[in-house]
Amino acid sequence: MVGAGVVGMSTAAALVAAGEDVLVFESSDVVMGERSAGSSRIFRLAHTDPELVRYASRARTAFDGWSTRAGTPLLDPCGCVVSGTDAPDRARAMASAGAPHSFDLADGTLPTRSVEGPVLVDPSGGVLDVDGVRRLLSAEVGTVVHHERVTSIDEGTVSTPDGIYAADTVVVAAGADTPALALPVGIELPQALEHHVRFTFALPDDGPVPAWIDASPGRVSTYQHRTGPGRWSVGATLPSSLxxxxxxxxxxxxxxxxxxxxxxxxxxxxxxxxxxRLYCTHAPDTGDGILFRRSGPVLAVYGENLMKFAPVLGETLAAAARDGSTPPDLG
Ligand SMILES: Cc1cc2nc3c(=O)[nH]c(=O)nc-3n(C[C@H](O)[C@H](O)[C@H](O)COP(=O)(O)OP(=O)(O)OC[C@H]3O[C@@H](n4cnc5c(N)ncnc54)[C@H](O)[C@@H]3O)c2cc1C
Known part of the structure; x- marks a missing residue:
């Protein structure tokens, strides 16, 4: 396994549970410190593709399983609101996948002066406790994590400055570094990267608030949610020139x-x-989809917004690592 982000850790947990010998290489001193950094993320079923809605529904159930294992809820079920241009597409995808949704939003639900355009309410959505996920996965598979940087991957071997390790399967879940690591074994993934920053503000009223994806006409498109008591975080999709x-x-x-x-x-x-502020690298060409690529024993995964799929994505990758298959792309 290359990478101890949430995807690598989730896959390792599923493999260990299946009785496999697993080694996770992580270049930094901590786990879930790059794209998986921070305390919380939005969970939602609201996608524009019914297949992703169904996959997120499976993840919702799997998060309940993780919550049981953690002994604490890892998902605050506060719901998720989507407003703006693609709300109708998401509603159609949710209807097609049989996911509950509505179009009614009471005034004052969100910390905003106004919501413009069509509105979709995803009652299965909410906010994930990423600190809790990190604690759970560290407790379950922290001992198989080796803090060594992988310098190259070949057919069935992984090289680090300390040695060369042989493996039946190498799963590459190295986040932003996956395209470059996988390219030498013939796996091509989108290379483009952008910078992204999420900003936190003080929230005056501290009751339950749904997460919100705001693509209201005439506004910069944003995602936002409660990231702790009295805290509201906002990230924006900005023109690539910026x-x-x-x-x-x-x-x-x-x-x-x-x-x-x-x-x-x-x-x-x-x-x-x-x-x-929370900084990360962002892959502009992947949207909500997930790419799976295999070259012999090397299996690579790449995508954006993967936190919400993490428990089921780990199971998907673990199953493919064990049986030699390549999961179909999602979304
Ligand atoms: C600000 C922000 C907001 C987000 N909002 C949401 C959201 O609301 N909902 C949602 O679902 N998702 C969201 N995401 C995206 C989600 O958090 C990520 O898609 C997910 O955490 C990615 O996990 P990962 O394991 O693929 O990557 P990472 O967490 O980046 O893990 C990859 C790991 O590989 C390691 N690595 C890299 N190269 C090497 C190497 N050569 N050798 C060894 N190790 C290596 C890295 O150090 C890293 O720890 C957000 C992300 C950010 C940053």
Whole structure:
């Protein structure tokens, strides 16, 4: 296994539960510290593809299983609201997959002055406790994680500065580094990267609030949710000219902060002073879909927004690692 993000850790947990010998290589000192960093994420069934709605439904059930194992709820079932242009497409996909949904949003539900355009309410959505997920997976498979950087992968071998390791199967779940690591064995994945920053603001009222994906016409498109007591975090999808890889992290962070603070000032009821920032690399060409690629014993996975699928994605990868198959792409 290459990478101890949520995908690698979830896959390792499923493989260990199946009685397999597993070794996870992680280049940093911590687990779930790159794209899986931070305390929380949005969970939702609301996708534009019925297949992804069904996969997320399976993940919802699997998160209940993780909550039981953790002895604490890992999903706050506060729901998720989608507003704007693609809400009808998501509603159609949810209807086709038999997922519960509605179009009724009471005034004052969200910390905003107004919601524009069509609205979709996903009552199965909510906010994932990523700290809790990290604690659970570290307790279950932390001992099989080796903090060594993988320098190359060949057919059935993994090289690190400390040695060369042979394996029946090598699962590459190295997040942003997966395309470059998998390319030498003939696996091609989207290479493009952008910078992304999520910003946290103070939320005046601290009752339950649904997560929100706001693509209201005329606004920058955002996702936002409660990330702790009195805290509301907002990330925006910005034009690539503002967050391009070539312009660098600093320029992208400044441009992102300007755009998100402007959005918060104009549309939200939060205090628009930034309390916290969470940076990550973002793959602009993958959307909500998941790509699986295999070359002999090497199986690679790549996608965005994978936290919400993590428990079921780990099972999918573990099954494919054991039987030599390649899961079909999703979405
Ligand atoms: C700000 C932000 C908001 C998000 N919001 C949502 C959301 O609301 N809902 C949702 O579902 N998802 C969301 N996501 C996306 C989701 O968190 C990620 O898709 C998911 O965590 C990715 O997990 P991963 O295991 O694929 O990658 P990562 O967590 O990046 O793990 C890959 C690991 O591989 C390691 N690695 C890399 N190269 C090597 C190497 N050569 N050798 C050894 N180890 C290596 C890295 O150090 C890293 O730990 C968000 C992400 C961010 C950052």
């Amino acid at each position: 967050v391009s890889w070539e312009n660098g992290q600093e320029a992208a962070s400044v441009a992102s902060e300007r755009a998100v603070v402007e959005y918060a000032t104009e549309h939200l009821t939060v205090d628009p002073a930034v309390l916290d």
